[in-house]
Amino acid sequence: SAVISQKPSRDICQRGTSLTIQCQVDSQVTMMFWYRQQPGQSLTLIATANQGSEATYESGFVIDKFPISRPNLTFSTLTVSNMSPEDSSIYLCSVDSGGDEQFFGPGTRLTVL
Amino acid sequence: QQQVKQSPQSLIVQKGGISIINCAYENTAFDYFPWYQQFPGKGPALLIAIRPDVSEKKEGRFTISFNKSAKQFSLHIMDSQPGDSATYFCAASMSSGTYKYIFGTGTRLKVLA
Numbered sequence: 186s187a188v189i190s191q192k193p194s195r196d197i198c199q200r201g202t203s204l205t206i207q208c209q210v211d212s213q214v215t216m217m218f219w220y221r222q223q224p225g226q227s228l229t230l231i232a233t234a235n236q237g238s239e240a241t242y243e244s245g246f247v248i249d250k251f252p253i254s255r256p257n258l259t260f261s262t263l264t265v266s267n268m269s270p271e272d273s274s275i276y277l278c279s280v281d282s283g284g285d286e287q288f289f290g291p292g293t294r295l296t297v298l
Numbered sequence: 299q300q301q302v303k304q305s306p307q308s309l310i311v312q313k314g315g316i317s318i319i320n321c322a323y324e325n326t327a328f329d330y331f332p333w334y335q336q337f338p339g340k341g342p343a344l345l346i347a348i349r350p351d352v353s354e355k356k357e358g359r360f361t362i363s364f365n366k367s368a369k370q371f372s373l374h375i376m377d378s379q380p381g382d383s384a385t386y387f388c389a390a391s392m393s394s395g396t397y398k399y400i401f402g403t404g405t406r407l408k409v410l411a
Contacts, residue, residue, distance in 0.1 A: 186344075216397060227387060228342070228401045243398075277341055285330040285393055289341035 208278035304402030321388035
């Protein structure tokens with residue numbers, strides 16, 4: 186399985202600011218995914234990030250709010266823009282195994298005041 | 299049709315007992331069904347997964363039972379231990395599609411010592 190790291194592990198931010206979350210994988214992967222997990226809730230897919238193409242966003246998520254970069258096969262970033270307290274969540278990246286399995290990073294716990 | 303319904307929301311089991319978590323889906327195009335285990339402050343970890351061509355898969359104390367006609371699948375944890383106390387998520391995906399997962403709502407399991 187892939188080893189995935191995320192930075193930062195947690196942050197406390199002020200309303201109206203932006204935060205960029207980094208996801209690094211120890212091997213090259215085709216597909217990377219970004220999820221949001223609100224407190225005590227399930228995981229909701231924000232977008233799928235493929236290298237060399239625009240990210241594909243799920244219903245309810247837009248690029249202006251959650252811009253994503255995927256510069257190479259081992260790295261991706263998710264920015265949470267113009268944050269409000271409703272954006273307080275755990276943000277998780279995951280990668281595909283080359284098959285059907287997905288492996289998750291440890292998550293970034295974001296609190297917006 | 300994209301939903302995966304999971305029950306119960308929470309579960310308390312005595313040490314040594316059997317924990318059973320159920321999931322149901324609507325979309326017959328789903329063909330991969332993983333279970334994830336998540337401890338507080340950690341990302342979800344893949345536990346076990348099944349495809350519809352088998353009715354049961356066992357790995358150690360963890361077993362998935364799959365009922366294709368009923369569109370249901372369940373996780374059984376035999377000889378439950380306090381270390382199994384975590385939140386469990388079922389998921390479903392389509393191998394021929396974008397590989398994105400649809401997650402169930404989660405089950406918080408507590409195993410009493």
